[in-house]
Amino acid sequence: MEQNKKLKLFISYSHHDEKSYIDQFKKHIHTLKDNGLIEDWYDREILAGEDFQNKINNNLEDADIICLFISKEFLSSPSCKKEKEKALELRKKKGISVIPIILSSCEWLDEEDISKLLALPADGKPISKFEDPDEAWLGVYEGLKKIIEKEIKFKNLKITEEFESFLQDTEMLTNAHSEKERVLLDDIFMPPDLDKFNDLGEHEEISSEELFKKLLDYPRIVIAGENQSGKTSLCKVMFKELRKRNFVPVYISDEKDQFRGRIENKILESFHKQYDDDGFDINEIDKERIIPIIDDFHFAKNKEKHVKDLSVYPRCILIVDDIFSLNIEDEKLLASFTRFKISEFKPTLRNELIKKWRRLTDKEIRDIDYRDIDRTTELIDSTLGETIGKKIMPAYPFFILSAIVTYETLAIPLNQEITSQGYCYEAFIYFYLRKQGVRNDEIDTYMNFLTELAFYFYKEKKYELFPDDFTSFMKLYLEKYNLPIDQKILLKNLSLIVSTDSFNNYSFRYPYLYYFFVAKYLADHLENEGIKEEIEKIMNNLHVNENAYIAVFMSHHSKNIGILCTVERNVRGLFDKYEPATLIKDEVKFFDEQVDKIIEPSLPSVDTTPETERKKRLRTQDKLELSQNAEEQENSDKEDSLGRDLRRAIKTVEVMGTIIKNRAGSLEKTKLEEIFLDGMNLHLRILSSFFDLIKDKEGQEAIIDFISVRLKKIIKESDEKKKELNREDLKKMARMIFWNLNFFIVYGFINKIVHSLGSDKLIKVEEEVCDEVGTPVSFLVKHGILMWYNKNLQVNELAVRIKEKDFSKLAERVSKLMVVDYCSLHPIDYKDRQRIENKLRISTKKLLTRGYKGS
Template structure:
């Protein structure tokens, strides 16, 4: 046997038994000389080695662990710890544990030792034999039998085409513009799973990496996940890990309702033959075989198959819905550990984006960190916008496939499947791809698209998200009267259900599986029938406070270039807070705020100590928590039931978001003057809201009323916390005023941040520059530079320094722009010289900068002395 294939044998023993251990080592000399094994025990530790670390490393890397059991062994704490670690490795990594009984002792009372085969035969101690050599020959033969069995599996190799499948990124393989072919490892990140406890009836979140690393500790796994959630990817990762642990995983790909026909053992055997070479299926011990059954929900005899799988100790079964498994015997399903794939959190989305962005970077010349941040930030915003997180609670699942498909589509300016269409946007590309993947021919795609368009509009007009079977049948009857159907109705519906475009739930209601598909096709119908649907269009445009209308409106502008749509959106925007002039943030407008600007917390005047990576990590963690909390929050009440002011503000914000999406999507197809007009009108909506806000807080009586309210709440809080020293009335009023003005200040900052992300784009730099320079107010200046900082990573310190010195610039506006700069520096890599420039020009100091300056002065003085 080649040296690279040597098995590592670890000897765990008490030093009091060293003489017997040396006898064992002499007897296994033939195995060592033949290059079969390489034994290790603590006498091989060299001087200067870390004693315990060396033992632990060799124990962790062993293939076989021999436990030399005696009264000395079982009374040694160190030996018992090694024994416990050995059995943990047996369960977690499939390591062979071989107890060798040296002398009579109470080893059978150890629950772990008594479960495994001990040597010499029947556990008769070595020294109880009339001749020790006879006992060692027995041990040698037992060890050789184990080694021969392990060596046999070295002949078992994966076939080349199956290795390619394991490494393949499948539909995303050719999706990256910097690399001809990407692999699964290029883009894989570990998602979180939700583990369901049938006994306790609760759920907890776990990292899938932890599950895969400890895969052998969980004998039966049942994993559920939606379409494209990453179920097959998990199967590949589990397969690779099991193979690494010298197990024999067998992957069964359930791809349709015809899957899993016949005996499950025959199915597994056939798949084994397709994946392995070197040994026959019948030569493999079933204790080592791990069936991985993908898309098991397609099986028609699920309960029978599950029962027949009992002879396999380890199993991994993948379904679309655990609770959809309808078994007579509940104990059958409860024997499995249940998991469900979770959507990616903001931090995991960021990790995935970083991984995608890093592909091919090593081949590029030296690039600045902020260029990397620009790519990451632009892709993150694209993802959040496309998933629908920006406007509402998401219209597309946050799974790796969808995220990378979106990025790929925008990166390459072509859909994933170029054979179908080259028109462009990711939503359309995904829909077409689904249809092609499930066998729809190019010439038949138009039939499916037309059906989906008509069906979506029918649901929209019914003011429902789902319709019952009898209503669906009526729709089908009407559809067949109006349109020719070259495909059988049953085939069309079955295909749409198998693609997970249309769903028939357990209540026998038809609906679209994903909201984005529904919105896409409703918009398509309206866009293609503008004259017929003008009332629908106007209702949508003038009620953009509803998430559904906002999404449909954006899709309408994708489907049509009709000026009527844009004109209606602009007209609606002009009517929002129309009795107010856009806020300027000039001294004249904000003199009342400038009088209180000294109350704003001084922390905003200093650059943060954190590195950009640390700052980004903390912000992502906060987003994770917020998104998690939002998922468990009950649905918000319908916006129509809100008060008029709340409704108006929400409608304004949503309208600007829609206008921003249109501007960004059509940055290269709308004429420049049209883009500038749209941008200015959208900007003015937010600035008119600010004017309304300033009117509210300018009122002295209103200020006093709010400050008194804060003061009462603060006093009550102090009273409820024993041990806190009470404050005087003057102290309470002073603190309450500070809270009031700080809150107002950060509302202004928040408004500009919202405008920046709603309207900004690095593709619109000239348009934004032209509009903001023409308007020439502090507010327009702030918006322009907020967009330049975030989208272009461009901080123009000199221009900002000169502008804020002009007479018309309010102290409040100066503090807002400084806050923007501090936020920019927190998120990006800023050199020492550039930080000095910020301090010199704008008076924004950094604690670290001050420390470095102090050191420099001290060093200078020391040199002089």
Template sequence: MQENKALKTFISYSHLDECHVNTFRTHISPLKNNGLVEDWYDRKILPGSKFNAQIDNNLEDADVICLFVSANFLASKACQNEKENALELVDKKGISVVPIIVSDCGWLDDPDLKELLALPTDGKAVTRFTDINSGWKDVYDGLKNTLEQIHRHRNISLTSEFASFLQDTELLAKAHSNKQHVTLDDIYVCPNLVAYDDLKDCETIQSPQMIVDNFHEHLRLCMSGASQSGKTSLCKYLFKSLRDRGLVPVYIRDRHGQYKGKIQNKITEALKKQYNCDVKDIDTEKLIPILDDFHFAKDKEKHINDLAQYKNCIVTVDDICNLNFADESLLQAFSLFNIKEFNASQRDTLIKKWMYLSEAPQKDNDIYQDLDHKTELVNTTLGKAIGRGIMPAYPFFILSIINTYETFARPLNQEITSQGYCYQALIYMYLRKEGVRNDDIDTYMNFLTEFAFYKFSQNKEEISRDEFEVFMDRYLEKYNLPVDQDIVIAKLRSTRILELCDLNNYSFCYKYLYYFFVAKYLADHASDCAKTIETIINNLHKDEYAYIAIFLSHHSRDGNILEEIVLNACCLFDKYAPTTLSKKELHFFDKQAQTIVQAVLPKTVATPEGERKRRLKAQDKIEEGCKDTEEESTQEEHDELFKELRRSIKTVEVMGLIIKNRAGSLEKARLQEFFEEAMKIHLRILNSFFELIRNEEGQLQIIEYISTRVDKAAEQKAQKRRRLGQKEKIYSKEDIDKLARSIFWNTNFMIVYNYISKIVHSLGSNKLIDVVEKVCDSGNTPASFLVKHGILMWYKKNLQVDNIAKGMSGEDFSDTAKKVMRFLVVNHCLMHSVGFKEQQRIEKNLHIPSQQVLALKAKRSKN
């Protein structure tokens, strides 16, 4: 991994000793001529350069730092600062710091210097040698040994077999359609790590790069993560990063052998397989054992004690609690980290890396269309679309989802849709990886289906061992089990489909597995489970039921189930007609048009990449602070309006996912019916909202409340400024009332805009454009017009300027609907590449001002 290049030597000295530096540089000429070293000192700084920055940069980049120690050096503040910085780099980067005693001085009283092995031999000053050249020859020999040792370590090469292992992506290696072999470097994205304190409470979030950069702070690391969380890939990343710093990591994984035997023997054996060198030549000070899947070790405490001879070590486990030591001080010596699931930004980076493996040139908006499609695909399959998720957002799952959709144009089992196949493909992959034969897979699938429904019928998160035995007795009475029972259970636990926790309870490892098999049972027994299915469909506000309903649509072709969902949708907010967003309906809203902020086209310097990055960061914060859905469900039971609203929103999301997944297998008439009824739910909710804010007396009450709050906040700010002796700004009652009114109406407008956006993203798909156009054109209302063009913009990247301008000019198009349309267009421009010519056309035809125009107007008004 390391290039065979000259080592950088930084010379720290007092200018009063410059003659010694020149003599030293002359003596080491053979080392420079042989390419072993290149030296740097401050006389190489060119006139006009930033002096301190040059010194700091070269000090940071040095491989060896030579301190020319003398009384002058010890008395120099600048030299002392360089010494302190050098010693920090010893811990941070593992560089070598060599004191060279040029003249007699009190260096042994310096607590830092006396700990370092100095040159010449035994710390004898160069100037004390009878022949001063002998002194410099002693320095030369000692420095040469140090440089050669560093070179040996840096140039130790890895065996080709282990180098291939470090790049191996296992099941994903042959998964990309446009790249013959996918390596880890091609796709690796660092996860975030949660650091824990001694009590194992969450502390801070760090990246692996931060840990490598500050490795001296974490001499012993323990990283925990669930199955498929990327522990092994993280070990490979750390191995390569530490190797790049001249250290000698050694990777050990003994899952099946349970780490039996002496750990030292395993380290020696691994070094022989991983490095092309004599093990005896390796400096143990630089050796870092990396023990992967250490939770499988039988005698963990003994191994950890044996590792005490090494300054550093890294272990990975599935759970920190698995490091159960009698000597608690052993665990306290470790820095504890847990691998987090990928947030929105990391998912985006990973998807882009996968996409960019294709060498085919694409326009920006074509790339965005592919990216947005894959992102929605991933988020939907992970379960992020309607809740916190049913599958962990780990790289393996994310890329498996994309690969499954890219690889299989149609499912093997025609009774399920493409998304359903993605889940089934993962399950098959687990089983086959564990050695389950193809002719036995049906047995395992049936077993899991029956167990999932048994668990569902018991209404329990997990099943005790005794209850599991009851289930097994019933199962064996009903079904033949051609595979030994213990083997079935062992393989399901080994594949992480089922787990037996430390409390002796059985459950599914991931929620998607549970929902998948419950839905499969219900689909297979639809007539017997009609009442249960009806309960599920009538309570889609519960995440569990929503997910099961989606899986039901995968497994079943029963038209009655879909009909039940449509009938349920028709009953939601049925006291209100769907809003049309027409002038007549929104006359009261349009009167406030001047109060509502206008949409503005972005500056040309505002890039889609920058905007997308900002939105991803906002999504990261939302996901990080997302409350547990169970808490939300408990809260909503006490609020009927909230419950009905959540139920309606969830129903739309479920219906949207069904038509997206069944876009090619449901009849057009049914797709249109589903789309239309789902859209009407949101439009009915909007109409109920308009009824709420239409009353002028109610408006005044809310505005007065906002005004009171604003006045209080303004007074608090004024008091603070008075305390600080700052000039305070006086707000009149009229100013505060005006601001309150603006807040009220702009909040209302954003609710309208967000509901239209919700329809677009809940129901839109590039596979449903014909359906969307048919339903929306048939509706022929401003509301349906907004939905149609919102979907065209996001899912087809198609902004039809002329058609939008023509539609907005219609007599029935309310000013509020026009504003929503303009905001949808601006949102499109923010997220996609739109050239200057196209921006001018949008500005002119849709009457959307640009920020440049507004800035120019403001400048003129000042003049």
């Protein structure tokens, strides 16, 4: 047998037994060694000067078989106890064979952890009790030989080529990358976060990487996930992980037949398909080592019977669509399962997935291209709905990667009128329909049905339809349209788009599907007077999330300029009593007088990398996104007039920005310039209103006094022993906080303009508008867009403009922070850093601006 087929046998013993027993054992196993079946190791192999304990631990970890030589000396030895515990841990973690070899009479049967193991010689009779010791050792030899032969066959059990291909299959993404011939699951898999539930339904977040490490700590597992959440990919990765640890995972999926028949037969059938088992009987494998992984178990007709039948396997993994869908009567059996649910990808994971995809290549590995990463991130955030409000599409890898692929491979859209982002949504809908077997010549019928259904939801102001409501809709639909498809078949084929809950109520599975079809209905009926009024109402109330999303989706479906004109009229009427802010010296003189209180921006230290800074900010975004998952306040009656107008203004500009980004190549240039200017001016009018609020001296002092009182209380609560600051020191601190807070609000408004309206497809248009306006603030907006979307920092231009007479100290400070922000997130070489320091007078020291989000 080849050298690499040898099994490693670890001998754990008490030194007291070495001469009496271990030497004899080594003599009796020489045939196994000579035949190349094993290589043995024990602590006498350690050479002088080597790390004793480390060597033992490493060889224990590498072992295939561990023999515990049991005697009273072994059981009483602290070091032997540690080796025994480690051996049993490895048996649990890796499935390593642990064999107790009973040397002499002792209380080993009272040792619960080893008494349940198969001991040698037969029946655990101590070697010392045999009249002929050679007979005892022959029994050990034969027993060990059987185990070794079985282990070798087991270790050499290979996965079939066909199943190996399935384990790496990425379905529609397999041939979707422009620089990689075949995309494998190993290329793109990102471990998702999971919610781990307890018996009370409470949950805590863990990463699936942590689950992989501790997989064997959870003998029976249920993992739930929505459609396309990555359940099957997780199954594949767990399968490979378990096989690496010398277990025999068996993957079973049977959606079509709903797991009819005995689950044991399905395991056996799957085993034969997944392993090259020539000469190997599954019955030879201990049940402890076989781990069934049952995918789509929610389709099973007789769940309780299957779960009971699976109880013969100490370990199993069930995959379902809902965490509470394992509805069985046996409470004890149910309680034996640990439940997990797949979470959507947070910004950090989305970023890692995008980077993974972007760096895929069959050639040499490429460096990170931040322009490409940032452009793709913005595209995905927009597609998920993040830029407007709450997500409208789940942030699972399928949706993220499919969206990237759809944009990249966009050739001739299915609908010539639709935008590229609209085509992305449409592509998902076509995917759902085709996955259910809908023929091309039937798609128009399905699209029409969905459009009418969505508008019925909208008109009735409902997010779900009760069965009677749905019956009413069907009656109206059949009066209006011919339906050449049986209603039951139609609803079955729409199950990935329109779902029914456990109360038999109907709803669109994801919000983006609802908005897509409502907008399609409106866009298809623009000539109808009632629809025109509805659209006017939507455009007048873009602060409501539903209206904002419908408006954006309408821009995907229709190039009708009237929709944009309505939005523009609304924009011009908001905060119209204020002139747009300019940040010229005369306008912000009151702010310039306080600029010495604002923290001076500093370039990041040389040991701070863009990657570490980006990760910090992404972690902050994770927390922000988590906090925003709660339902947004939609009831405008609970907001004061200013709050409502502010929300409406910000949302309206977001909608305008999304529209011009989507229509960057199909709207006339003059219209793009007009919309960009209107959006920028609205934000600058809000900024003017903010200046009006803070420049009043009495108002300033009142706020500063309030901050002083709060500071005093915070300091006292945080450290009772700390000496109290006097009133003057408190006021000084409060004044610093007040003006720094105001500064970051100004900076935030400019950043909001850059990211709401900026685009790499509109840079020339936006440059021309900003240059024509010619104010310090328009100059900052222009360079913010150039920095973020073009990755172009124009140091000389900034240095020259800062020195001009109208350029305020506030504008200068904002420009410096923009530069620092850019340098924190992008690699800057030494020469360029020196130029920034010299030209813009920005020093390099410890970064003080980590607390804000630069986007």
